[in-house]
Amino acid sequence: MRTTRRHAATARLLATLASLSLLTAACGNNDDGGEETGGGAAEGYPDQNITFVVPFSAGGPTDTVTRLVAEPMAQELGVEIVVQNIEGAGGTVAAGEVSQEDPDGYTVLMHHVGMSTAPALYADLGYDPLEDFEMIGLVTEVPMTIVARRDFEPETLEELVDYVTENADTVTYANAGIGAASHLCGLLFQDAIGVTLQEVPYEGTGPALTDLVGGQVDFMCDQTTNTTGQINAGEVKAYAVTTPERVESLPDLPTTAEAGLPDVEVAVWHGLYAPAGTPEEVVQVLSDALKVALADQAVIDQLAELGTAPVPEEDATPEAHRERLEEQTKSWAQVIADAGVEPQ
Numbered sequence: 001m002r003t004t005r006r007h008a009a010t011a012r013l014l015a016t017l018a019s020l021s022l023l024t025a026a027c028g029n030n031d032d033g034g035e036e037t038g039g040g041a042a043e044g045y046p047d048q049n050i051t052f053v054v055p056f057s058a059g060g061p062t063d064t065v066t067r068l069v070a071e072p073m074a075q076e077l078g079v080e081i082v083v084q085n086i087e088g089a090g091g092t093v094a095a096g097e098v099s100q101e102d103p104d105g106y107t108v109l110m111h112h113v114g115m116s117t118a119p120a121l122y123a124d125l126g127y128d129p130l131e132d133f134e135m136i137g138l139v140t141e142v143p144m145t146i147v148a149r150r151d152f153e154p155e156t157l158e159e160l161v162d163y164v165t166e167n168a169d170t171v172t173y174a175n176a177g178i179g180a181a182s183h184l185c186g187l188l189f190q191d192a193i194g195v196t197l198q199e200v201p202y203e204g205t206g207p208a209l210t211d212l213v214g215g216q217v218d219f220m221c222d223q224t225t226n227t228t229g230q231i232n233a234g235e236v237k238a239y240a241v242t243t244p245e246r247v248e249s250l251p252d253l254p255t256t257a258e259a260g261l262p263d264v265e266v267a268v269w270h271g272l273y274a275p276a277g278t279p280e281e282v283v284q285v286l287s288d289a290l291k292v293a294l295a296d297q298a299v300i301d302q303l304a305e306l307g308t309a310p311v312p313e314e315d316a317t318p319e320a321h322r323e324r325l326e327e328q329t330k331s332w333a334q335v336i337a338d339a340g341v342e343p344q
């Protein structure tokens with residue numbers, strides 16, 4: 001997740017966020033000798049189904065991205081990939097569980113930016129994202145959108161800011177729990193306009209979006225991989241996309257900068273993880289399959305329809321992924337501390 005500058009009291013927050021820029025692609029090239037594949041510990045791998053754990057509800061954006069890449073990866077690996085949703089605590093329940101799994105390459109976690117923010121948001125996380133996992137590779141980076149129930153009064157982002165400011169006690173903001181991308185985007189929004197929102201936590205933004213369409217909550221911020229269909233179908237009202245450029249699949253939607261909130265600029269990176277101790281050769285097999293999946297034209301086309309794209313090939317590697325996680329963990333710890341958010 002990244003952002004640029006901001007004004008007055010939170011200038012420091014924004015300065016730090018600016019350093020999170022993910023568009024300046026992390027080109028990891030740590031030469032720790034991990035390039036060899038085949039043979040050794042990967043001999044015969046995989047010879048049974050692999051489970052991909054999604055840390056949020058089925059039908060949400062993380063789930064969607066996971067299922068998109070799982071299919072061509074399964075084809076490449078010659079086994080089935082079973083997707084399992086383990087929800088709770090902004091994605092930390094699943095991460096904790098996967099960290100305890102056998103390091104044999106048969107349980108893999110798909111997670112997003114929340115992997116890097118959790119250590120600063122949870123006092124007793126129970127796992128260390130950098131120590132307890134092997135990184136397989138980055139997957140994609142997804143813009144977010146600010147969306148509301150269809151009959152919500154404000155028509156533009158500017159009107160939304162005024163409305164939320166005037167009705168801060170009653171307006172409800174849906175998110176997927178502390179550390180979820182929707183929570184982090186909400187923090188930026190609140191910080192930008194200087195209000196505290198009434199947050200309604202879900203176990204994923206799949207069900208949150210269902211409630212938004214049904215009118216049970218007022219607004220939220222969520223990845224285009226979840227909201228594009230509903231925006232284009234007119235089932236929700238959309239105010240802005242949180243990236244510097246407009247998204248091709250939502251050409252009429254202004255950017256937050258165009259709509260008056262340049263400081264709410266975020267995109268959500270995803271990566272695949274195996275439990276620490278998974279043999280390097282096995283990780284490499286998974287990483288190679290990920291690269292094949294990300295080059296698959298059907299995956300590229302479907303991600304484009306949902307407002308995003310695969311990461312460049314050099315980022316779908318353990319080295320680039322580790323570098324991203326290290327950098328993001330440091331940056332977010334600072335951002336969260338500066339924003340005065342206490343770990344819970």
Ligand code: ASP
Pocket residue numbers: 056057060061062063175176179180181182183203204205206222223
């Ligand atoms: N988009 C969610 C988030 O806010 C997660 C999900 O449901 O995939 O992190």
